[in-house]
Amino acid sequence: MSKPDDTNGKTVSRRGLLKLVGAGAATGVLPLAASAAEDSMQGMHHAAPKPATPAEDLPPVYEFFNGDEAAFIESVVDTFIPKDDVGPGALELGVAIFIDRQLNSGYGRGDRMYLQGPFIEGTPEQGYQLRMTPAELIRAGIIDLNAYLRIKYKSTFDGLSAQDRIAVLTQLESREIELPTVPKEVFFNLLYDLTMQGYFADPLYGGNKGKASWKMIGFPGIGGMYADKIEAYRNRKYMTDPMSIQDLL
Amino acid sequence: MATKLKPVDIAIVGMGWAGGIIAKELASTGLKIVAFERGGPRATNPDFMSPQVHDELRYSRRHELIQNLRKETLTFRNDPSQQGLPMRQLGSFLPGEGVGGAGTHWSGLHWRWTEWEHKMYSGTVAKYGKAIVPQDMNLQDWPIGYHDLEPYYDKFERVCGTSGKAGNLQGQKIDGGNIFEAPRAREFPNPPLTQAHNMVLFEKAARNLGYHPFPVPASNASRPYVNPDGVALGQCHYCGFCTAFGCEANAKASAHFTVIPLAYKNPNFEARTNSYVMKVNLDSRGKRAVSVTYLDAGGREFEQPADLVILAAYVFGNVHLMLHSKIGKPYDFKRNTGVVGRNYAYQSMGGVGALFSKDTYFNPFMGSGALGTWIDDFNSDNPDFGKLGFIGGGGISTGSNSGAPIGRHPAAPGSPRWGAGWKKAIVESYHRMTGVGSQGSVMSYRQNFLDLDPTYTDSFGRPMLRLTFDWQENEFRQLEHARGICENIAREMGAEQVLSRRERGRYSIVPYQTTHNTGGAIFGDDPRTSALNKHLQSWDVSNVFVVGSSAFPQNAGRNPTGPVGALAYRLADTLKDQYLKRPEAMVAV
Numbered sequence: 141m142s143k144p145d146d147t148n149g150k151t152v153s154r155r156g157l158l159k160l161v162g163a164g165a166a167t168g169v170l171p172l173a174a175s176a177a178e179d180s181m182q183g184m185h186h187a188a189p190k191p192a193t194p195a196e197d198l199p200p201v202y203e204f205f206n207g208d209e210a211a212f213i214e215s216v217v218d219t220f221i222p223k224d225d226v227g228p229g230a231l232e233l234g235v236a237i238f239i240d241r242q243l244n245s246g247y248g249r250g251d252r253m254y255l256q257g258p259f260i261e262g263t264p265e266q267g268y269q270l271r272m273t274p275a276e277l278i279r280a281g282i283i284d285l286n287a288y289l290r291i292k293y294k295s296t297f298d299g300l301s302a303q304d305r306i307a308v309l310t311q312l313e314s315r316e317i318e319l320p321t322v323p324k325e326v327f328f329n330l331l332y333d334l335t336m337q338g339y340f341a342d343p344l345y346g347g348n349k350g351k352a353s354w355k356m357i358g359f360p361g362i363g364g365m366y367a368d369k370i371e372a373y374r375n376r377k378y379m380t381d382p383m384s385i386q387d388l389l
Numbered sequence: 390m391a392t393k394l395k396p397v398d399i400a401i402v403g404m405g406w407a408g409g410i411i412a413k414e415l416a417s418t419g420l421k422i423v424a425f426e427r428g429g430p431r432a433t434n435p436d437f438m439s440p441q442v443h444d445e446l447r448y449s450r451r452h453e454l455i456q457n458l459r460k461e462t463l464t465f466r467n468d469p470s471q472q473g474l475p476m477r478q479l480g481s482f483l484p485g486e487g488v489g490g491a492g493t494h495w496s497g498l499h500w501r502w503t504e505w506e507h508k509m510y511s512g513t514v515a516k517y518g519k520a521i522v523p524q525d526m527n528l529q530d531w532p533i534g535y536h537d538l539e540p541y542y543d544k545f546e547r548v549c550g551t552s553g554k555a556g557n558l559q560g561q562k563i564d565g566g567n568i569f570e571a572p573r574a575r576e577f578p579n580p581p582l583t584q585a586h587n588m589v590l591f592e593k594a595a596r597n598l599g600y601h602p603f604p605v606p607a608s609n610a611s612r613p614y615v616n617p618d619g620v621a622l623g624q625c626h627y628c629g630f631c632t633a634f635g636c637e638a639n640a641k642a643s644a645h646f647t648v649i650p651l652a653y654k655n656p657n658f659e660a661r662t663n664s665y666v667m668k669v670n671l672d673s674r675g676k677r678a679v680s681v682t683y684l685d686a687g688g689r690e691f692e693q694p695a696d697l698v699i700l701a702a703y704v705f706g707n708v709h710l711m712l713h714s715k716i717g718k719p720y721d722f723k724r725n726t727g728v729v730g731r732n733y734a735y736q737s738m739g740g741v742g743a744l745f746s747k748d749t750y751f752n753p754f755m756g757s758g759a760l761g762t763w764i765d766d767f768n769s770d771n772p773d774f775g776k777l778g779f780i781g782g783g784g785i786s787t788g789s790n791s792g793a794p795i796g797r798h799p800a801a802p803g804s805p806r807w808g809a810g811w812k813k814a815i816v817e818s819y820h821r822m823t824g825v826g827s828q829g830s831v832m833s834y835r836q837n838f839l840d841l842d843p844t845y846t847d848s849f850g851r852p853m854l855r856l857t858f859d860w861q862e863n864e865f866r867q868l869e870h871a872r873g874i875c876e877n878i879a880r881e882m883g884a885e886q887v888l889s890r891r892e893r894g895r896y897s898i899v900p901y902q903t904t905h906n907t908g909g910a911i912f913g914d915d916p917r918t919s920a921l922n923k924h925l926q927s928w929d930v931s932n933v934f935v936v937g938s939s940a941f942p943q944n945a946g947r948n949p950t951g952p953v954g955a956l957a958y959r960l961a962d963t964l965k966d967q968y969l970k971r972p973e974a975m976v977a978v
Contacts, residue, residue: 185435219808226812247451254458254477258844262474265467265897269474306808313806332807340794341446356812357819359754359794362443366627366755367583370789374586377750377820388440 200237200346204244204275211298212282213239219305220335227356230339230347238338238347239278248275270323274330281327284319285312343384354382363388391682391692397421400681400695402666402710405490406950407936407957408701409644409652410545413618414961416655418969423693424652425664425683427461427706428487431645437493437635445793449633454494456484456703460665463705463854464842465898469722473842473855481897482904483633484703488662489645491703491904496632496758496790497608497641498948499551501542501955504571505770506945507531509780509832517775523863527725527732527833528780529942532914532923535571538955541962543574545954546606549642550614550622553577553606567603569765579611582625585789587751587823587882588762594881600766605786606951607759608642620647629791631758641758661685667849669698669714671930677973678716678933684849696972697964700910700935701957707939708839708909709854717910717920717929722838722857728920728928730840732833732908733858734944735896739783739868740826742888743879744801749821754792761788767874768830768946772867779866781830783946785874787823794819802888825879827871828903830946831864839909859896868892905949907941924963924976925956932973936960 202210214236223229230236242248250273262269272280286296289308293300297308311317312328319327338347340354342362348354354361361382369378398420401408412424431437447453456462456479464473485491505512508530513521522528555576556566581604584592595602609631610622623638631641639646652658663686670680670692680694700707711717711729720730745751763786765771772782791797799822800806804814842855872889879887913919916928925940927933936957938949967976 185432221807221812222809224809224812226816250459252452252457252459252479254462254475256475256845256848260472260474263467263471263895265895265899266465266471266474267480267897267899268477309807335807336798337446337450337795340798341450342444344444345446354794357794357798357816359792359819362440362445362630364626364628364754366629366752367624370583370585370627370752370755373750373752373755374589375750376752378752378755383440385440385444 200234202237202240204240204248208286208296209279209282210236210240212286212296215298215300215305216309216331217335217338219302219309220332221339228352230335233339233347233349233352235335235338235347238341238345239334241346242334242337243275243278249273250275268326270326272322277322277327277330281319281322281331284322285317285327288317288319344386351382351384361387391690393692394694396694396696397423398695399423399697399699400693401425401699401701402681403490403700403702403706404488404644404649404660404662405485405701405703406492406644406954408699409489409492409648410954410957411699411701411936411961412652412658413648414958415964416652416658418965419657420969422655422658423695424658424660425666425681426488426660426662427665428662430660430662431488431493431635433635433637433639433646437637439637442635442637443628443630445630445795448494449793449796452479452483454485454487454633454635455479456486459848461847461849463856464845465856465858467857467859467895468836469857473845473857475845475853476898480899481902482906483901484705484904488649488660489643492643492950493635493645494633495641495643495950498759498761498950499546499549499606499608500947500951501571501573502535502945502947502952503569503769504535507533507535507538509943512770513774513780516770521774521780525835525861526780526863527835527918527942529732529833529911529913529918531942532912532919538952538959539571539574541955541958542951544958545951547578548616548618548647549608549954550579550610550616551577551606551608551642552579552582552604552611554581554604556603565603567763567765568601569769569771577606579614582607582609582611582757582760583627584762585751585756585760587787587789588760590882591762591787591825591878594878595762595764597881598877600764602762602764605759605761605763605788607757609757609759610640610642616647618647618651620651625757627755627757627760629754629756629793631756632790665849666710667851669700669710669716669933671714671716675715676930678930696932697968698933700933701937704906704909704937704939705839705854707935707937711910711920711935712839712841712854713851716927716933719840720838722835725835726917728911728916728918730838730909731918731920732911732942733837733839733856734831734833734907734941735858736831736903736905736944736946737783737829737860737864737868738826738902739829739872739875739892740785740824741872741875741879742799742822742824743882743884744818744886744888745821745823745883746885747817747821751789751820751823752792753789753797753823756789756791758790759788760790761786767871772870777866777870779863779870780832781863781867781946783827783829783867783871785825785827785871785878787825801886825875825882827868827875828946828948829864829867829871831944832861833908833943834861865893905938905944907938907944907949910935910939911942912940913942922975924968925960926968926976931975934960934964
């Protein structure tokens with residue numbers, strides 16, 4: 141329950157917001173409309189602060205993947221987005237950790253999906269019709285693909301050469317590999333989407349370490365206030381050191 | 390067994406724009422009002438605070454503010470020969486959940502529909518004759534015209550602090566505004582938002598081609614604003630986290646901080662959130678609503694007696710509740726009879742990508758949901774239907790709305806989607822890619838409709854709503870015509886490369902397209918072809934009113950929120966001035 145909290149500045153504190161506004165306030169931008177009507181409980185809400193106990197800086201541990209699964213995912217994300225002279229690879233940005241955390245979350249457990257039967261294969265236009273959650277699908281897909289690779293290459297995915305990994309993912313994408321339980325295109329697309337999400341999402345989810353992908357493409361982060369810049373920067377490069385959610389708390 | 394509660398005067402189902410407006414406006418009646426919302430309570434503070442609200446993964450990918458399909462979804466099929474299958478994951482459209490409804494996460498494009506868009510049948514036939522209307526098209530007029538709604542359009546714009554420029558002030562055409570709009574009594578409450586670089590190029594190109602560009606009317610406030618209800622809106626920051634997100638600045642108008650807190654001030658008003666209305670219960674003759682049954686957050690069942698029931702949920706919720714409660718005759722597409730579920734329509738989104746030269750900087754992250762420049766030269770009834778072979782049109786525009794990179798990391802055509810070379814391709818395109826989009830009208834057809842699914846049930850055990858929908862030839866022609874216009878504009882803007890593709894596939898529920906679903910509980914003058922009369926009152930159960938874009942007989946090539954708000958304000962007046970003086974009677978003309 142919300143209760144008035146008059147200690148240590150944690151109340152309603154618009155701390156984060158005011159910090160974020162910065163230049164906005166100086167140009168006469170109202171940070172938050174003082175709408176008396178909005179909420180009679182206005183004075184009793186808490187801004188979401190940093191957790192009271194800071195996390196210790198220990199090496200991350202996979203919460204969801206076992207060793208084989210972690211090795212598979214690490215080599216997949218490294219193949220999708222390898223390190224090169226343009227920018228960092230997915231592996232070094234923590235994308236495997238991101239996927240592990242996502243699959244272990246409500247999302248991974250399908251908490252907002254309709255998962256009741258009957259389960260019938262529909263048309264492509266009717267969309268996803270499997271009984272599997274994203275976590276179940278990835279797990280089953282890894283088993284499927286590694287079983288195929290053991291026969292064809294005498295190796296699991298992570299043991300393949302870089303060239304063979306590329307070939308296998310290319311075949312999966314172009315639907316040339318049949319998997320026994322998981323539809324190949326669904327498996328490929330989920331691996332691909334999760335990799336992209338981990339590479340570009342706010343670092344708070346474990347990927348995109350150091351906001352490196354944002355720096356690479358020139359996305360100036362999530363704290364921008366551009367009312368006084370949108371005209372001034374027409375057809376002009378704009379970049380700052382990007383801010384993430386955690387930077388602005 | 391349901392616990393039966395003490396009767397109230399009015400039950401409202403849904404707390405988005407429509408339900409919020411009705412709840413606020415009816416406070417003056419002194420009647421006891423209860424509003425039900427399937428989602429939770431929402432306030433800017435604590436729900437939409439920065440920096441946490443600028444979280445693309447949470448809001449744009451994991452859909453924090455959208456309907457939870459585990460509890461309730463619909464089935465979909467392209468045509469009646471198929472079996473409907475459940476929409477198990479979100480895709481094509483994103484109905485809102487929680488106080489404020491889809492109004493918390495909308496973009497803010499705030500239109501008045503044109504005169505023709507309120508009388509598509511008679512307006513078309515007068516110009517082109519009856520033969521132009523295809524056999525399977527259920528083309529119908531609104532039972533009221535633009536002029537009936539003008540004061541309510543005006544009121545809603547004032548409440549939202551809409552930023553724009555008039556193009557037709559009391560009949561006087563004004564250059565720089567939309568000269569094709571219907572006459573408005575007065576100017577927008579706020580001046581237009583500031584244009585981004587791609588919009589400046591679009592405006593110039595459109596003028597060069599002889600078109601009439603104007604700023605999209607935006608309920609993203611261009612300056613600090615206090616609305617006529619005394620509610621303050623902040624100035625838009627152009628932060629680029631608008632569509633799919635709540636607004637921490639209260640610059641994007643939403644019911645959760647405008648009309649709904651004013652309803653809360655009424656001691657006779659009560660909101661029950663996390664409360665799913667299962668059904669409207671009718672009397673033994675099926676002619677009068679007596680109560681609604683709902684489940685609270687803990688799954689306990691309650692029956693709330695009420696003298697008047699207003700359905701103000703999203704399109705699918707309104708139609709589902711009517712069908713499940715047996716309010717009105719269900720539509721039968723084979724005979725083209727019955728009314729509930731009839732005339733479902735959507736919108737067809739098209740356009741082209743435009744890649745500019747290497748030194749171009751569009752800064753896509755500087756923007757807002759409704760920041761755009763638009764032309765109506767090929768929208769409404771401005772195209773020559775006879776010559777082009779379709780009825781309807783589309784708005785054509787460019788905007789600067791988001792640079793958030795999960796959703797936006799474009800690459801030039803032919804670039805790799807991953808692996809070596811992918812990073813180079815997206816880095817090269819991020820700043821210099823833009824687009825010219827089209828938002829096309831969609832007509833209503835016999836074979837596109839809503840009914841109850843015979844197989845699937847939601848988590849509460851109710852039969853699901855079933856959506857049967859596919860694109861028709863009329864819409865393909867409009868889309869293809871608009872694509873040609875978009876290409877020409879993109880080239881005139883100076884694009885090095887125009888990315889354009891003919892689209893003719895079946896409608897798919899998978900990729901996101903637009904949350905502009907319409908119809909299913911349409912209003913009209915004839916009970917054989919409409920579920921509601923011109924006052925949004927059920928022809929069959931006179932103490933039930935249904936408000937929202939579910940009332941639109943077909944869809945226009947522009948966003949629906951403006952007319953939804955206007956209809957809600959008009960309904961509030963109808964109830965106060967007419968219905969409540971003679972409850973349960975059909976409201977006279």
